[in-house]
Amino acid sequence: MILDSKIPEGPLAEKWSRHKFNIKLVNPANKRKYDVIVVGTGLAGASAAASLAELGYNVKAFCFQDSPRRAHSIAAQGGINAAKNYQNDGDSVYRLFYDTIKGGDYRAREANVYRLAEVSVNIIDQCVAQGVPFAREYGGLLANRSFGGAQVSRTFYARGQTGQQLLLGAYSALSRQVANGKVKLYPRTEMMDVVVVDGKASGIVTRNLITGAIESHSAHAVLLCTGGYGNVFFLSTNAMGSNVTAAWRAHKRGALMANPCFTQIHPTCIPVSGDHQSKLTLMSESLRNDGRVWVPATKEISEKLRKGEITANDIKEEDRDYFLERKYPSFGNLVPRDVASRNAKYVCDEGRGVNETGEAVFLDFRDAIKRDTEELIRAKYGNLFDMYQQITGENPYKVPMKIYPAVHYTMGGLWVDYNLMTNIPGLYALGEANFSDHGANRLGASALMQGLADGYFVIPYTVGDYLAQTPYAKIDTDHPEFQKAEQEVKDRISKLLDIPGEKTVDYFHKRLGKIMWDYCGMARTEEGLKKAKSMIKELKTEFWSNVNVLGGNEELNQSLEKAHRVADFLELGELMIDDALNRNESCGGHFREEYQTPEGEALRDDENFAYVSAWQYVGEDEEEVLHKEPLVFENVKLTQRSYK
Amino acid sequence: MNLTLNIWRQKNNVDKGGFREYKVSDISKDMSFLEMLDVLNEQLAEKGEDPVHFDHDCREGICGMCSLYINGKPHGPLQTTTCQLHMRSFKDGETITIEPWRAKAFPVMKDLVVDRSAFDRIIQAGGYVSVNTGGVPDANEIPIPKRIADEAFDAATCIGCGACVAACKNASAMLFTSAKVSQLAMLPQGQVERKERAEKMIAQMDAEGFGACTNTGACEAECPKGISITNIARMNREYFSAVVSSENV
Numbered sequence: 059m060i061l062d063s064k065i066p067e068g069p070l071a072e073k074w075s076r077h078k079f080n081i082k083l084v085n086p087a088n089k090r091k092y093d094v095i096v097v098g099t100g101l102a103g104a105s106a107a108a109s110l111a112e113l114g115y116n117v118k119a120f121c122f123q124d125s126p127r128r129a130h131s132i133a134a135q136g137g138i139n140a141a142k143n144y145q146n147d148g149d150s151v152y153r154l155f156y157d158t159i160k161g162g163d164y165r166a167r168e169a170n171v172y173r174l175a176e177v178s179v180n181i182i183d184q185c186v187a188q189g190v191p192f193a194r195e196y197g198g199l200l201a202n203r204s205f206g207g208a209q210v211s212r213t214f215y216a217r218g219q220t221g222q223q224l225l226l227g228a229y230s231a232l233s234r235q236v237a238n239g240k241v242k243l244y245p246r247t248e249m250m251d252v253v254v255v256d257g258k259a260s261g262i263v264t265r266n267l268i269t270g271a272i273e274s275h276s277a278h279a280v281l282l283c284t285g286g287y288g289n290v291f292f293l294s295t296n297a298m299g300s301n302v303t304a305a306w307r308a309h310k311r312g313a314l315m316a317n318p319c320f321t322q323i324h325p326t327c328i329p330v331s332g333d334h335q336s337k338l339t340l341m342s343e344s345l346r347n348d349g350r351v352w353v354p355a356t357k358e359i360s361e362k363l364r365k366g367e368i369t370a371n372d373i374k375e376e377d378r379d380y381f382l383e384r385k386y387p388s389f390g391n392l393v394p395r396d397v398a399s400r401n402a403k404y405v406c407d408e409g410r411g412v413n414e415t416g417e418a419v420f421l422d423f424r425d426a427i428k429r430d431t432e433e434l435i436r437a438k439y440g441n442l443f444d445m446y447q448q449i450t451g452e453n454p455y456k457v458p459m460k461i462y463p464a465v466h467y468t469m470g471g472l473w474v475d476y477n478l479m480t481n482i483p484g485l486y487a488l489g490e491a492n493f494s495d496h497g498a499n500r501l502g503a504s505a506l507m508q509g510l511a512d513g514y515f516v517i518p519y520t521v522g523d524y525l526a527q528t529p530y531a532k533i534d535t536d537h538p539e540f541q542k543a544e545q546e547v548k549d550r551i552s553k554l555l556d557i558p559g560e561k562t563v564d565y566f567h568k569r570l571g572k573i574m575w576d577y578c579g580m581a582r583t584e585e586g587l588k589k590a591k592s593m594i595k596e597l598k599t600e601f602w603s604n605v606n607v608l609g610g611n612e613e614l615n616q617s618l619e620k621a622h623r624v625a626d627f628l629e630l631g632e633l634m635i636d637d638a639l640n641r642n643e644s645c646g647g648h649f650r651e652e653y654q655t656p657e658g659e660a661l662r663d664d665e666n667f668a669y670v671s672a673w674q675y676v677g678e679d680e681e682e683v684l685h686k687e688p689l690v691f692e693n694v695k696l697t698q699r700s701y702k
Numbered sequence: 703m704n705l706t707l708n709i710w711r712q713k714n715n716v717d718k719g720g721f722r723e724y725k726v727s728d729i730s731k732d733m734s735f736l737e738m739l740d741v742l743n744e745q746l747a748e749k750g751e752d753p754v755h756f757d758h759d760c761r762e763g764i765c766g767m768c769s770l771y772i773n774g775k776p777h778g779p780l781q782t783t784t785c786q787l788h789m790r791s792f793k794d795g796e797t798i799t800i801e802p803w804r805a806k807a808f809p810v811m812k813d814l815v816v817d818r819s820a821f822d823r824i825i826q827a828g829g830y831v832s833v834n835t836g837g838v839p840d841a842n843e844i845p846i847p848k849r850i851a852d853e854a855f856d857a858a859t860c861i862g863c864g865a866c867v868a869a870c871k872n873a874s875a876m877l878f879t880s881a882k883v884s885q886l887a888m889l890p891q892g893q894v895e896r897k898e899r900a901e902k903m904i905a906q907m908d909a910e911g912f913g914a915c916t917n918t919g920a921c922e923a924e925c926p927k928g929i930s931i932t933n934i935a936r937m938n939r940e941y942f943s944a945v946v947s948s949e950n951v
Contacts, residue, residue, distance in 0.1 A: 109835040124757060125822050127862055128765045144842060180836070187838035189831045189891045191855040198845025216855060222764055223858060230830035237826040245819065268811055297759040331732045336740055337761045445763060448786045449734075514835045562747045564740075609752055613714065614812040616755055617747065 061314075061672055061687040064475040065169040070693050071151075074173045077476070078519055082526035089114030091530040093277040094521065095262055097249045097304050099126030099232065101225055101506060102489025103283030105513025108231035111240035113518055115525075118275055119232065120244045120264060122299055122619075127229045130285060130297040131509060134221025135342035135442065136205060137213035138506040140178040145202055149210040151175045156694060158504060161207040161394050162469070162497020163646035163662060164696050165317070165670075167689060169476060170494045177515040178507050182214055184514055188227040192216050205502040206343055207394040207701075213503045218342050218442045224506055228513070248619065249304045250547040252280060252311050252485060253533075253540050259485035260533040263543045265551075267619060270612040272544050272551075274535035278528050279484045279521055282308060283513070286468035286490040288321070290627045290634065291579070292571020294465035295327060295340040301623040302630050305472050305491050313480040314672040314685065316473035316493035318630065319638035322500055322647050323580050324466030325351075325398035328449055329418040338464040339449055341421070342442055343502040346391040348426035348435065349459070351398070353419050355379045357409040364413065370420060370458045381405055389701040396499045396647045396660070397701060399463035403580050404658065406462075413460050422458035463580060467505060469496040469647065470637070473672040473687075477520035478512060484524060488512035493670065498646025551611050554621050559604035563620045566601045567627070570594065574631055582638050583651045591635045598628045633673055633682055640684060643667045655698070664696050703729050703794035707742065709754055710801045715811050721799075731790040735778060736761060736768065738789055756814040761785040763926065766861030769868070770814055771801040776865035776924045783863060783926045803864050805873035807911045818864050820910040821878060827906035828899040829882040831891050844890050857885040859927045866921035866929070872913030877921040879907045880937035881929050887940050897944035904941055 066077040084092065092115050096107040099121040107119040121129060141154040154175035159166060182200070186192065192214050193201040202211040216223040235241040246267040253261045253274070261276035287302035288294035309315045326341045354360045355377045362368045381401055383390045391398075402419045405411070412418050427435050432455055436443065443454050450460070472480050472487035474494055479486050489509040496504065533540075577583075577590035601624070609615040644653040644660035645667070653661045670687040704727045712719030726742050733741070736758050743753035759767040763786040772778035778787045792798065800814065808816040846854075858881070866877035883900050886892030892899070915934060922931045 105835075112834040123759060123765075123767060124818060125862065127822075128759055128767045130760060130765070132765050133760045133762050142841070182841040183838050184833075184835060186841040186844075187831065187833045187891055189854075189858075189886050189889050191851050191858050191885065191889065192841075193855075194846055194848045194851040196848050198847050198851075199842050216858075219764065219859060222861070223855075226858065230825065231833075231835070233822065233826040234830045234832060236822075243822070245822075295762075297765060298761060299759050332730055334730060334733045334737045334741060336734070336737050339762050445786065448763075448780075448782060448788065451732075451788070451790060518835065560748075562744055564744060606747065606750070608747055608750065614755055614815060617753060 059674065059685050061473070061481070061685055062475060063167060063687060064477060065167065066476065070168060070172050073169050074176055081519060081523035084522045084526045086114060090116065092116065092525045093118070093532060095275055095277040095280045096120070096283060097262065097281065098129065098283035098285060098491070099229070100129035100131035100283060100285055100489060101228055101509030102491070102513045103129070103281070104225065104228035104232045105510050106281055106283060106488055106517045107241055108228060108235050109514050109518045110521065111235035111238070117235070117241040118244060118277065119241050120247045120249060122246065122248045122267060124245055126232055126243065126245065127226060129225060130300050131225045131506070132222045133297065134506055135218045135340065136344040137203065137215035137220045137503040138181065138224060139205065139212050139503040140182045140214060140507065141175050141212060142179055142182060144200060145211045147210045149212050153210065154178060154212065157208050158495070158501060159497070159694050160699060161501040162499050163660065163699055164497065164664070164668070164691065165645050165689065166495055166497030168691060168693055173516070174495050174508060174511050177511045180515055181507060181510045185224055185227050188230060190216065190223045190227040203344055203347055204392065206346065206392045206398070207501040215344065218344070218439060221506060224510065228510070250307065251543045252308045253543045254311050254482060255533045255537060255539045258483045261535065261540065263540070263547050265547070268614050270615070272547055274540040274544055276533050276535050276540070278525055278532060279486065281486045281488055281517065282472065282491050283488045284491045286471065287627070287630055288465045288468055290570065290631050291465040291574045292567050293330065293335060293338050293575070295324060295338050298337060301626070303623050303626045305487070306626040306630055308472060308480065308482070308485060310675050311482065312675070313482050313485060314473035314674055315470070315633060316670050316672045317470040317637065318634045318673065319578065319641060319648055320469035320498050320646065321465060322395060322467040322469060323399045323463045324395055325402055325463050326421060326461045327464035328446065329413055329460055329462040330415065339445065340464070340466060341446060341459065341461060343395070345421060345439060345442060348438070349391065349421040349423050350380055350425060351382050351391050351419055351421055352378045352380045353405045353410040353412060360410045360412060364416065370412070379405070386701045393701045394499055394501060399580055400649060402463055418460040418462045420458040421461045423454065424458065427455065467500055469493065469498060469500055473670070477523060478516055479520070479524065486517065486521065488517060498648055551618065554607045554618065554625070555611065557603065557605050557607065559606040561604050561606060563605060563607065563617055563624050566597065566605060567624045569597055570624070570628055570631055573597070574634070578634055578638055581649050581651050584639065587635050587639045591632060594628065594632045594635065601625065601628060636682060637671055637673065640671060641667055659698070703731065703789070703792070705729055705792065706797040708797060708799040711754070711813055712810055713812065715809055719810065729789055731788070733789045734761065734785055735772070735787040735789065736785050754814065755812045758785060764861060766863035769803050769816065769863060771803060771868055773799055776803070776868040777926055781924065781926060781928065803868040805867045805912070807873065807875070808864060808867065820912070821862050821864065821875070823910060824875065824879055824903055824906045825882065828895065828902040831886065832895060846890060850888055854885045854888045857881045857888070857929065857933050860929050861927055863926065865924050865926060867912065869920040869924035870913065871918065871920070872916060874915045875907050875910070875912035876915040876934045876937070877925065877929055877931065879903050880933040883937045883940055884933040887936065896940065897947065900937060900940040900944045901948060
């Protein structure tokens with residue numbers, strides 16, 4: 059299989075403009091003859107569904123939540139990047155492009171990332187026009203803050219609720235199209251399969267989560283905007299319902315899965331408090347603008363702290379190790395996420411962790427409060443501080459926050475070309491569900507940017523190019539391929555319900571999560587990965603013989619919903635391990651202990667691994683086949699990432 | 703701690719439903735309320751009993767999916783979402799009563815899960831600025847005073863959970879509707895459709911079967927995001943000024 063990324067010819071800065079001119083258009087009067095399915099209603103899905111409906115296409119939008127407004131984009135806190143250079147501090151499209159490529163440790167496509175930076179400026183305009191209340195200065199103009207991996211202030215924000223405000227903006231645009239009759243909404247509906255007819259995506263099979271009805275929907279194109287798969291780790295900052303099912307079913311129908319091992323571990327999350335933990339809560343990266351990360355200078359002091367003999371505020375300045383500021387003087391606390399996470403792990407591994415489990419470091423606002431007053435800090439981060447206090451019972455204005463890295467985002471995802479189309483014609487993947495823009499590590503405030511770039515400003519053009527070459531006649535849902543897919547879904551449901559097992563779905567999910575975290579988390583080794591692979595194989599076998607899925611299909615059944623998702627996570631987990639094993643280098647969030655610089659930084663191998671790994675499913679219990687898309691860098695020079 | 707739970711169980715939207723009592727033990731004070739229910743559900747599942755169904759997703763207090771009427775208060779004793787409520791707010795040996803939102807416009811689907819699509823339809827009636835993607839002015843072209851932007855943000859922070867409706871003796875959706883009407887009425891971008899928006903959203907709110915507002919302030923007191931009833935006053939003003947010049951009369 060040859061992977062054609064379809065990157066347009068020409069200089070980097072002109073590629074997108076040229077491409078927009080060269081691709082085919084659908085006449086405005088003919089757009090109503092095409093149906094498009096959008097699965098997922100987060101930033102990518104809602105913006106795509108609204109924009110395509112505005113153009114005149116007939117859209118069906120699906121989400122598993124009770125309303126499109128609940129999609130997990132809503133939880134993004136810190137902000138959204140855009141190369142507006144409103145601060146006059148030297149930002150530009152090229153600098154945002156460069157920071158993103160470098161931040162991704164040179165494992166993303168230049169052309170995609172440049173386009174992302176280019177359209178970033180339009181996103182802010184669009185959101186403001188929708189009535190998104192971004193933070194403003196006293197003069198009435200938009201405010202910015204800085205984020206990790208950048209030395210300019212280019213992050214737009216709405217207190218600590220930027221994702222919420224952007225999603226509600228996209229949701230309002232979507233709602234308007236629902237009112238106009240151009241979008242039909244299907245909430246509480248889960249996509250169970252993609253239907254491929256004659257090699258082209260022709261629709262989906264869904265399950266109504268209230269009635270259990272299995273239904274087919276046909277369309278000329280299918281867009282998967284279904285987010286990331288961080289919940290393979292059980293504990294992550296993802297929502298409880300976030301899952302890989304849509305992407306994974308597409309994968310099993312032939313769509314390639316790219317760079318699945320590239321996982322982002324976010325440095326600032328509230329540490330695990332016990333076995334009951336169901337999810338982890340992020341504390342926005344924006345806090346690192348003012349908070350200082352530290353641990354005690356010695357193990358002995360940490361031990362006293364853990365025993366409760368002293369508190370953080372008793373520790374003298376000279377006994378504090380501000381390890382990020384010490385090791386990375388120029389970026390300090392604002393190093394990229396992978397670097398910050400790894401260093402937190404190192405100091406905790408040395409025994410210098412600060413809570414009962416030994417897996418936490420301090421994020422301290424003492425100096426910021428002294429400098430700027432508590433009032434100003436409250437204005438900036440009030441909701442985050444409140445959330446921290448509610449969860450932990452501690453007041454972060456008085457004692458330093460305790461944080462630890464947690465799984466947050468997955469850079470890997472379905473392989474797509476420049477048009478965001480997977481290798482299955484007519485099947486697209488947008489936002490976190492695809493792999494395209496963040497390489498091996500995503501910079502803060504870039505996920506919102508990518509989701510909205512894909513939905514508002516990329517897909518409306520590129521999907522037209524495909525539809526213009528597609529006949530108006532739609533495949534009917536009576537087609538044998540639809541019937542077959544429906545039957546397979548029903549069979550799988552019966553199979554799950556009929557297993558005479560004893561263990562709950564969560565029992566398996568927790569075990570899978572622990573294997574993934576221990577062996578395919580912040581640090582990975584060949585030995586560990588091999589061990590994990592056999593453990594997952596065993597767990598999968600056990601799942602299919604010993605899971606107990608209660609209730610029936612024809613009802614609201616949350617354990618059946620979970621069982622489907624966990625079954626897919628078990629298969630994905632194994633592929634992530636394969637991918638991590640194949641990549642004999644360290645880059646970004648993928649850290650193989652065998653490959654590091656003497657200072658403990660990620661050691662890339664550009665000669666052998668400057669490629670996208672794209673995996674092809676070939677059959678049940680068979681090893682997946684690896685395809686490589688070489689990454690060509692014509693504009694940036696590959697260097698050892700340095701934030702010192 | 704050990705607790706007795708008195709939980710509303712209802713098979714589906716036609717079943718009559720009723721309370722059932724459960725016991726949970728060894729609950730840690732650091733657990734969230736929903737994690738406590740997870741523990742109960744694991745217990746039930748191990749015994750082969752149908753778990754208690756409830757809505758939840760982000761568990762960060764922002765998606766608005768979790769609900770639950772706990773001991774007679776929406777989202778329980780604190781002014782927060784149920785997912786952010788922790789067991790340290792309860793005492794050992796306590797009996798906790800858990801019900802779904804009760805409102806005609808929010809029919810119960812199963813156990814504690816209700817249908818809140820009425821809220822979506824209120825937004826669809828006019829909770830937006832009618833701009834298409836592309837062709838909009840530069841974001842800094844229209845300065846907005848910080849005070850106005852902040853006030854609009856305060857209204858926009860509504861998570862659409864429905865606690866205001868559940869708290870109200872009339873099951874009124876005025877706080878929810880007014881939050882969106884206010885946000886857009888305050889911003890320059892919302893001016894063009896200002897009157898039409900207020901009229902249409904209120905008409906939809908009434909059509910959904912939500913009750914009228916009698917200014918008790920229960921919604922504001924229970925709103926996990928602290929949305930102020932000033933928004934209701936603002937919406938009333940918007941509405942009156944809209945109807946006196948309305949073309950729909």
